[in-house]
Amino acid sequence: MKHLLIPALIALLSLTSAVRGEEGKLEVNGLAFKFATPWAEIQSTGMFRAGTLSAKVEGAEKPVEAVFYSFPGPGGGGDIEANVKRWLGQFQGTPESKREELAAGDKKITLVTATGTYNDGPPMGAKTPRENYTLIAAIVPAGESNIFVKLTGPKDAISKLAEDFKKIVLSPFAK
Known part of the structure; x- marks a missing residue:
């Protein structure tokens, strides 16, 4: 009976941590990105x-994903510039868009937000047009290269996550 008690306590503590919204941490290229509920790390x-x-949010049929990309x-x-152009090119026509530079200590994070008909699908595969979709993407400096973070989904769902997304991409530089 004792051997069942410890795993049960560990599971209970894990569950209460998630409910309280304690932060998690995702490490990419030496940077630690902090996140809290409704975000959870999933296998890449x-x-x-x-x-x-991944985050479950009202207004989306399935959880939306913020994907962190790193290239050697x-x-x-x-x-x-090439990445901003590519992201905007993933929309049909000209999307409604905004570009910001976020101060992160002595670094600058480029943040792009675009809304319109998004061509969803793999880079070299068939695309599915998604009307009224929003993309939020960030370019985060990390040593000799950058980390690219991209979140897409229904406009209403993504608007609920926009501030959290900004906090996540700024978190490695927060004091």
Whole structure:
């Protein structure tokens, strides 16, 4: 009976931690990104995916994912302008968009928000048009390369997560 008590206590403590919204941490390229409920880390699959956070949010049929990408070598993944252009090009026509530079200590994080008909799908595969979708993406400096973080989903759902997303991408630089 004793051997069942300890695992049960550990499970109970884990559950109460999640309910209280304690922070988790996702490490990518030496940076620690902090997150709290409704975010949870899930297994990442696919090339260059360095981490994935998932959140269940009202307005989305399924959980949305913030995917962290890391590419090897100096300048891996391309420069800021090429990535902004590529993200905006994932929409049909010209999306409603905004670009911001977020101060993170002595670093700057580029944040792009775009809304419109998003062409959802793998980079080299068939695409499914998703009307009224929003993309929020960040370029986070990390040594000789950058970390690219991308969140897409229904506009209403993503708008509920926008401030959390900003906090997550700024968190490695918070004092």
